Ligand code: NG1
């Protein structure tokens with residue numbers, strides 16, 4: 215009862231703005247930052263309940279709206295594994311976020327606590343770690359989240375300050391595994407395994423230029439990358455631009471989402487960078503794409519998530535092939551946005567390619583079914599998952615191998631990759647380090663890497679509609695079930711183009727319907743994209 219009274223009191227401070235309809239969506243709640251106090255407060259409560267439910271394990275709460283505009287913000291929950299909040303709890307998240315009064319909120323919470331058999335107030339403890347990106351609204355939203363967390367009795371909020379999204383996920387995962395879990399531990403783990411992989415590069419290979427220029431999207435990623443370079447990896451030659459210190463605006467004409475969707479040079483890059491290896495992070499540094507500026511200085515050649523996935527798959531496969539006997543199942547996971555040429559390439563390597571719905575929670579789940587599962591969204595969000603049993607098998611086998619043999623080195627590389635790559639969630643910093651070391655290992659320039667396969671021309675269009683929920687798709691998202699008849703019309707358009715492929719789906723993070731189109735020429739992809747967009751309007 216005292217618990218209820220305290221919830222009623224604190225929820226009074228954060229009334230729900232009128233006419234706000236929230237949905238947990240692809241990646242947590244997002245919206246205009248000025249409207250989100252009540253939402254983050256309520257998600258704070260949810261996180262405490264989650265921690266109590268999971269026997270006091272630590273839960274993560276990240277305040278970010280990733281690649282969205284700077285005036286937006288958002289919140290998402292990390293489960294104890296470091297992965298996304300279990301989808302079973304999403305309906306509850308939606309319900310409480312939309313509760314229109316403190317009384318309704320408290321009633322929903324009471325009912326949920328009973329149904330989930332969560333006990334509160336009998337000495338049970340809960341812990342929630344909070345992080346935020348560099349958005350100006352982050353600090354006050356974090357305060358609201360803290361109040362939500364600590365309004366549940368026995369629960370404490372720990373403010374971890376400004377972090378990339380993947381750093382917080384990594385720290386939560388480490389904490390619950392009983393490992394050292396500070397930001398320093400994160401940097402040390404990444405830099406140690408990176409150096410280990412560098413030391414394992416065969417000396418006979420081709421040497422490539424070390425130089426990389428990074429577009430930090432004017433967000434948290436550039437800052438953290440500089441910290442890593444300064445404190446831990448001083449001999450890596452990375453120049454960071456768009457750090458946010460030089461007056462640039464977060465995600466505005468910069469960053470991975472901009473570069474990948476618009477396929478143009480981000481601000482701060484141009485004719486002086488022609489041919490140089492460049493990379494872009496998104497606003498919270500969970501996405502990574504590479505590019506190089508082509509000869510006239512305004513166009514780019516994009517190496518997206520699909521190409522990063524292909525590079526990783528090739529390297530991992532090479533190591534696995536060096537081992538005697540078939541020890542593992544390697545698989546890759548893509549979404550409908552994957553370029554058709556990348557899927558053909560991966561299948562051509564003999565890999566098991568599976569498809570998941572948009573949103574990393576769906577890809578992560580499928581990748582976890584393999585011993586080594588690599589997943590990437592075309593936009594650059596992805597990682598590699600190693601099953602614990604496979605890593606222990608490797609470590610066990612290595613003991614009987616002669617040091618320095620090809621097999622021994624392959625095992626050492628795989629173990630180092632499992633430590634370097636963030637296994638909680640896609641991480642631009644750890645992904646970048648892995649790309650860099652693989653390119654050095656292969657002796658490949660960015661141009662050479664780009665030649666693995668040639669992307670089919672594609673085009674993405676956003677269509678603003680009064681109600682995007684009217685578009686309903688199949689589970690693979692490649693066919694629209696509603697509005698009735700629209701899929702037949704889309705098929706009619708697709709048929710007109712060689713290698714034509716197109717689909718529509720409602721965005722889970724923005725108020726738009728997304729159109730994806732692919733065809734054998736850029737003109738055709740553009741024209742297919744535009745005509746499908748017309749059908750949606
Ligand atoms: P929506 O807005 O649902 O398409 C976007 C990305 C997803 C995912 C989430 C989370 C595209 C086409 N969609 O989701 O892949 O990354 O944001 O950030 O890039």
Ligand code: ZN
Pocket residue numbers: 280281496497498499500501
């Ligand atoms: Zn992001």
